[in-house]
Amino acid sequence: MTDFHTFAAMSGYGMYVWPAYGLAVLAYGAVFIHALIKKDRLKKQQDEK
């Protein structure tokens, strides 16, 4: 088994560890992107007026 596979397996806990990090990245990332999109949309709306 390669080093990468050992790392990805997380001693057999990979199926719990990676979803935890994946969920965190997705949720926190979505909060940031949503905030930016909403701000840009309002700025455009303000510029149009």
Added chain:
Amino acid sequence: MDCPYEGDIIMITRFANPARFERLAKILTPVFAVLSVLLLAFGLCDALLLSPPDYQQSDAVRIMYVHVPSAWMAMMIYASCGVAALMFIVWKHTLAELFLRAALPVGAVACALCLATGMLWGKPMWGAWWVWDARLTSVLVMMFLYIAIIALADAFDRPEQGGLAAAWLTLIGLVNLPVIKYSVEWWNTLHQPGSLSSMKRMADPALAAEMLRPLLVMGLGLMCYLALVIIIRMRTQILARKIANASGVR
């Protein structure tokens, strides 16, 4: 007779001015952006690559580096919303209401992640995704509070009325914070006690230094990141109010 808190009130009023907040936000945005990128990048490398596995939990302990900072942020954001709610009720500061509206959804996401990552940690360690343990249940109550307050804030035609109702519910919900913190001491729980829950434990932490370092770095990084998101959301709220006022919409 002079008010003994006059200086404090002037200070609060000074920072509650939206124009002054805009100026401060323009300085703080890049600072928090750089700090969060640096801290989270180092924290993630440390958490996943450098920190050692636990002697009992093995690599499953790495879930702690996202679970615990999310729990800290969910509680910290709720506590700061409590302060903002009090300021809005007492002084009717618009900025306090804007903070409440901007921070609550961010706190709800942190709380949901705390619960979700806790379940992912609980399954391999306890053999169950969920137990009706005092700590888990009190955090679930905080999640319901977040959802209820967000819904209540938008349930009125007049935003000020919604803000006021949300502020009162936030204040009432503050009772839950000590319950969450001390639940592991007041009741027999499956959940382990906090690693840094008191000054005594901070001086002599239950965690090894190699584990404490990524935990604190991830905590600080997440705090800077969520502060950045809240600032962006507050500026968006100010912009939305400006547009609504300009078009005569309440």
